[in-house]
Amino acid sequence: MTAPDETLPHFHAIIPAGGVGSRLWPLSRAEAPKFLHDLTGSGHTLLRDTWNRLQPLSGADNIMVVTGRAHRVAVIEQLPELTEANIVLESEPKDSSAAIGLAAAILHRRDPDVIVGSFAADHVIGDAPAFRRIVSEAVAVANAGYITTIGIAPTEPATGFGYIKSGAALAVEGAPHAQLVDCFVEKPDLATASAYVSSGEYFWNAGMFIARADVLLAQLAETRPALHHGLIRIAEAWDTPDRDDVVDATWPLLEKIAIDYSVAEPAAERGRLAVVRGDFPWDDVGDFSSLAKLLSGGRVGDLAILGEGARVLADSSSGVVVSQSQRLISLIGVTDIVVVDTPDALLVTTRENAQRVKAVVDAIKQAGRNDLL
Amino acid sequence: MTAPDETLPHFHAIIPAGGVGSRLWPLSRAEAPKFLHDLTGSGHTLLRDTWNRLQPLSGADNIMVVTGRAHRVAVIEQLPELTEANIVLESEPKDSSAAIGLAAAILHRRDPDVIVGSFAADHVIGDAPAFRRIVSEAVAVANAGYITTIGIAPTEPATGFGYIKSGAALAVEGAPHAQLVDCFVEKPDLATASAYVSSGEYFWNAGMFIARADVLLAQLAETRPALHHGLIRIAEAWDTPDRDDVVDATWPLLEKIAIDYSVAEPAAERGRLAVVRGDFPWDDVGDFSSLAKLLSGGRVGDLAILGEGARVLADSSSGVVVSQSQRLISLIGVTDIVVVDTPDALLVTTRENAQRVKAVVDAIKQAGRNDLL
Numbered sequence: 001m002t003a004p005d006e007t008l009p010h011f012h013a014i015i016p017a018g019g020v021g022s023r024l025w026p027l028s029r030a031e032a033p034k035f036l037h038d039l040t041g042s043g044h045t046l047l048r049d050t051w052n053r054l055q056p057l058s059g060a061d062n063i064m065v066v067t068g069r070a071h072r073v074a075v076i077e078q079l080p081e082l083t084e085a086n087i088v089l090e091s092e093p094k095d096s097s098a099a100i101g102l103a104a105a106i107l108h109r110r111d112p113d114v115i116v117g118s119f120a121a122d123h124v125i126g127d128a129p130a131f132r133r134i135v136s137e138a139v140a141v142a143n144a145g146y147i148t149t150i151g152i153a154p155t156e157p158a159t160g161f162g163y164i165k166s167g168a169a170l171a172v173e174g175a176p177h178a179q180l181v182d183c184f185v186e187k188p189d190l191a192t193a194s195a196y197v198s199s200g201e202y203f204w205n206a207g208m209f210i211a212r213a214d215v216l217l218a219q220l221a222e223t224r225p226a227l228h229h230g231l232i233r234i235a236e237a238w239d240t241p242d243r244d245d246v247v248d249a250t251w252p253l254l255e256k257i258a259i260d261y262s263v264a265e266p267a268a269e270r271g272r273l274a275v276v277r278g279d280f281p282w283d284d285v286g287d288f289s290s291l292a293k294l295l296s297g298g299r300v301g302d303l304a305i306l307g308e309g310a311r312v313l314a315d316s317s318s319g320v321v322v323s324q325s326q327r328l329i330s331l332i333g334v335t336d337i338v339v340v341d342t343p344d345a346l347l348v349t350t351r352e353n354a355q356r357v358k359a360v361v362d363a364i365k366q367a368g369r370n371d372l373l
Numbered sequence: 374m375t376a377p378d379e380t381l382p383h384f385h386a387i388i389p390a391g392g393v394g395s396r397l398w399p400l401s402r403a404e405a406p407k408f409l410h411d412l413t414g415s416g417h418t419l420l421r422d423t424w425n426r427l428q429p430l431s432g433a434d435n436i437m438v439v440t441g442r443a444h445r446v447a448v449i450e451q452l453p454e455l456t457e458a459n460i461v462l463e464s465e466p467k468d469s470s471a472a473i474g475l476a477a478a479i480l481h482r483r484d485p486d487v488i489v490g491s492f493a494a495d496h497v498i499g500d501a502p503a504f505r506r507i508v509s510e511a512v513a514v515a516n517a518g519y520i521t522t523i524g525i526a527p528t529e530p531a532t533g534f535g536y537i538k539s540g541a542a543l544a545v546e547g548a549p550h551a552q553l554v555d556c557f558v559e560k561p562d563l564a565t566a567s568a569y570v571s572s573g574e575y576f577w578n579a580g581m582f583i584a585r586a587d588v589l590l591a592q593l594a595e596t597r598p599a600l601h602h603g604l605i606r607i608a609e610a611w612d613t614p615d616r617d618d619v620v621d622a623t624w625p626l627l628e629k630i631a632i633d634y635s636v637a638e639p640a641a642e643r644g645r646l647a648v649v650r651g652d653f654p655w656d657d658v659g660d661f662s663s664l665a666k667l668l669s670g671g672r673v674g675d676l677a678i679l680g681e682g683a684r685v686l687a688d689s690s691s692g693v694v695v696s697q698s699q700r701l702i703s704l705i706g707v708t709d710i711v712v713v714d715t716p717d718a719l720l721v722t723t724r725e726n727a728q729r730v731k732a733v734v735d736a737i738k739q740a741g742r743n744d745l746l
Contacts, residue, residue: 026703313733328718328745330399330733333726337707341719345701346712348721353706360686360703372701 013054014103017067017121022361023287026345030373035121046122053128066099097262098254105235108213117210126281134278138210140174146274147211147267151203152282157193162205181273223266227255288338289354292320379429386427387476390440390494395734396660399718403746408494419495426501439472468629478608481586490583499654507651511583513547519647520584520640524576525655530566535578554646596639600628661711662727665693
């Protein structure tokens, strides 16, 4: 997979592999979260696909994975090339500022000139070469001192994603698609989203951040000094025998906050955030409606089927079937349906209601049935 | 259960327990057909409920069950009172003329004055005392020489049932609700059904037939002499050591025809068929839409749940869930849905499409997957 000529000097990829993906329950579970599933039928988990996309840019030795202790074995099984130095295990989830910030702080101690790029373990990207060209541009922009994100050129007025409003073009060599970020906007309604798409100024926020580690950490120190302090303390002990003691004493106290709020938005306000426009297909596969769309190649009205050895008998039905049991699944005359069949839980809903799946997960939590989560 | 004062002299009930109930797949299966299920949540199978309804009229010694060889054990388990003399096992299904005709012929040899009444093993009846009063009337009419059916006073313009058009009133002592049958009509469309209900002249055909066995057999001899001949041959050998040989030689050759066509319609044409109007709640529970209605007490917009220990988590959903697994079933925003969850097969459809379930069964047959039938 490695194409050494693509490898970027001082570039170190970070893969935060954390989120459960509640809206994909009961497929995605605490013990088998979204990133450990093959949602595209590629034959690889999303985590492995993420690794394969990044390895040509960083080399196998320069990809760090931040994940929960419970997922250590599964992650190593997926990524046998992953070195011990590149595994960061969280004793409990502390959101993206802590996860990415700790990785950046560790890597910065090892290489003061490191440029880190953080890429979710559970997104789907359709054109890996185009992705890598854009990351290369983003690394060039990061080298120039900006915290840099990749904005996906929207192909439709999606209401399920946040948007990035781009501003003035940046003159950075090797980065023809770089602009300053004007601001971030939350998930819009359909009319607003349509206006965004027409304007050409708005991109989807794919949550990818590329920056010199020192720049990223300085921004964090400015907006979240306590969190920054804790992360530096852990990073200083990381490659010493004190690691476990310091982690145990420090990690539980860290603030839980998304990196969007601790780093990206403040940086945008101060004119330090850049965006590189990416034209490659991207999806965060946030719910079963997205999954249905992804599996049917963007068409509607089809029945998409996911699952090894799935046995489905369908008559005038559309939507998505996810089969993890070996049972025969028969659908008759159900449209835009979502059926997720697992050994201990079955979900039946519609694409329209796909966002409401999280409510079921919350109800199960409240009922204390953690075995089903 | 027995109320001896209700017992009718010479009355012998017949329960044909044959049909699989394809439209209730995958709940109803070849190995566990509809009559072996508790579809009402009563705690009894439909077969047991049928027995309990009839026993006060006939006594436990005067109920004969005609069923397939494969169901012998299950039937006896449900009906421990059933005597060996009252079990008729079919080596292969030959439709209702052969099943009921053979029972009638056997019983006629044992008691030339027997009055037989045939009642499906898999219907639901809501008011057993009312049912028994009407059967008593029907027996009086049968005693007067008529082949007699019970017509259910329709409560709505159902399009899923056949109808009986009643004619002139009959003056039979003890049977104030008796009329001649004018004709049978097949399942009507909604407008026709509405007209039928308004007229007050039409009843639902519940497939119940009560007649002197000699009258029933004479009618069969007239319209289907070969079938009649075969049944008489078997009946003559039934209570002798020749039973098996004669059955093996004769049964496979018998014509397959519903008793509606071989006996009831020809008798109606000749003015020999009577109907007693029954006002009790009745349903043949022919499909999952009927089941949903039955379980929700006729209301719409509810979610009905059937299955011991069913675990269902539903949000703004309606329809019916049948759970035979111990899995958690979650429904979100699906209306008039039908979900049938069994260990090896799952069905998802809507009440509107409930009649189309048979097509799935046909497809499975064609695929040779008899294990799923």
